[in-house]
Amino acid sequence: MGCDGGTIPKRHELVKGPKKVEKVDKDAELVAQWNYCTLSQEILRRPIVACELGRLYNKDAVIEFLLDKSAEKALGKAASHIKSIKNVTELKLSDNPAWEGDKGNTKGDKHDDLQRARFICPVVGLEMNGRHRFCFLRCCGCVFSERALKEIKAEVCHTCGAAFQEDDVIVLNGTKEDVDVLKARMEERRLRAKLEKKTKKPKAAESVSKPDVSEAPGPSKVKTGKPEETSLDSREKKNNLAPKSTATNESSSGKAGKPLCGATKRSIADSEESEAYKSLFTTHSSAKRSKEESAHWVTHTSYCF
Known part of the structure; x- marks a missing residue:
C-alpha cells in the first residue's frame, strides 16, 4: 500500500497541482539594479554611465559591447538600443561619507545593511539605494533625487548650473511606464537628429556648387557697358595725359633746351664739353689709333725693364 519501508505517501506527493509563481525578492532586485552593471553583471565602478532608458553600466563594458556585438551574448539585448x-x-555621482565598503570585517560575521548606498543626492542627502527615485540630466550628467527637483524648482542644474529642459531629465531604474515614456522620447530625439542631418546635406551641396558672387573679385564687380564707348574714352584719356607728361619733364630739367638723358640718345662728340673730358671715351679721335702707334704692352711701375 505504500513505498518500501512501510511509509505512507500523502496526497500532495502523489497528485501534482499547479506550479506556484516564484516571487522575486525586492531587496535582491534593488541591489542588482543599483550596484551591478546591467550588461556585464559586475559591480559598478567608475566611470559609470547611463543610457537613455535609465539603466546603469560600466563604461568599459559598453565599449567592449560596441566593439564586439556577438549574438552569443544573452545580455546584449539589454543594450541593443545603444548604437554608439x-x-x-x-x-x-556624489560619494556617501557613511559608506564603508570593503573596509569593515570580511570574516562573514558582519551584518550587511542593504539600505546603505555608495552614493547620495548632493542636494537633499538621500541615499541612492532604490528606495527613492533618482534621475540624471542628459546635458551634464549630474545625478540627484527626484525630490530635489520637486522641492527646488529651477531651470538650471542644482550642482553645476547648466540649463536643461524636461526632455533632458531621465529617471534611473524606473518602472515599466517610465521606460516606455523614455523610449518614446529617445525615438523622437533620434528621428529629429536624422532629419536635421538630411537638411544640412543639401545646403552644403548648394554652397559648394554656387559660390558667392559678391566675394568673387575681378570682372564680376565691373559694370557692363558698350565696348566702343569704353575704348574711345580710354584713348582720349591717353592723348590728354601725353602732353602733360612732357611738360613736367621739361620743367623738372634745369635747361629748357636740353631734354632728359633717358628721353633721347646723343653723342659725346657733338656735345659742348671740353676736349679733356671727351678724350676719356672711346669715341674720341685720340682713342682711335692704329696698331703700329699703340704699344703691345703697358707698364705700370718703373721697375719693369
Whole structure:
C-alpha cells in the first residue's frame, strides 16, 4: 500500500497541482539594479554611465559591447538600443561619507545593511539605494533625487548650473511606464537628429556648387557697358595725359633746351664739353689709333725693364 519501508505517501506527493509563481525578492532586485552593471553583471565602478532608458553600466563594458556585438551574448539585448558611445552619458555621482565598503570585517560575521548606498543626492542627502527615485540630466550628467527637483524648482542644474529642459531629465531604474515614456522620447530625439542631418546635406551641396558672387573679385564687380564707348574714352584719356607728361619733364630739367638723358640718345662728340673730358671715351679721335702707334704692352711701375 505504500513505498518500501512501510511509509505512507500523502496526497500532495502523489497528485501534482499547479506550479506556484516564484516571487522575486525586492531587496535582491534593488541591489542588482543599483550596484551591478546591467550588461556585464559586475559591480559598478567608475566611470559609470547611463543610457537613455535609465539603466546603469560600466563604461568599459559598453565599449567592449560596441566593439564586439556577438549574438552569443544573452545580455546584449539589454543594450541593443545603444548604437554608439554618444548614446550613453557619464554620470557625476556624489560619494556617501557613511559608506564603508570593503573596509569593515570580511570574516562573514558582519551584518550587511542593504539600505546603505555608495552614493547620495548632493542636494537633499538621500541615499541612492532604490528606495527613492533618482534621475540624471542628459546635458551634464549630474545625478540627484527626484525630490530635489520637486522641492527646488529651477531651470538650471542644482550642482553645476547648466540649463536643461524636461526632455533632458531621465529617471534611473524606473518602472515599466517610465521606460516606455523614455523610449518614446529617445525615438523622437533620434528621428529629429536624422532629419536635421538630411537638411544640412543639401545646403552644403548648394554652397559648394554656387559660390558667392559678391566675394568673387575681378570682372564680376565691373559694370557692363558698350565696348566702343569704353575704348574711345580710354584713348582720349591717353592723348590728354601725353602732353602733360612732357611738360613736367621739361620743367623738372634745369635747361629748357636740353631734354632728359633717358628721353633721347646723343653723342659725346657733338656735345659742348671740353676736349679733356671727351678724350676719356672711346669715341674720341685720340682713342682711335692704329696698331703700329699703340704699344703691345703697358707698364705700370718703373721697375719693369
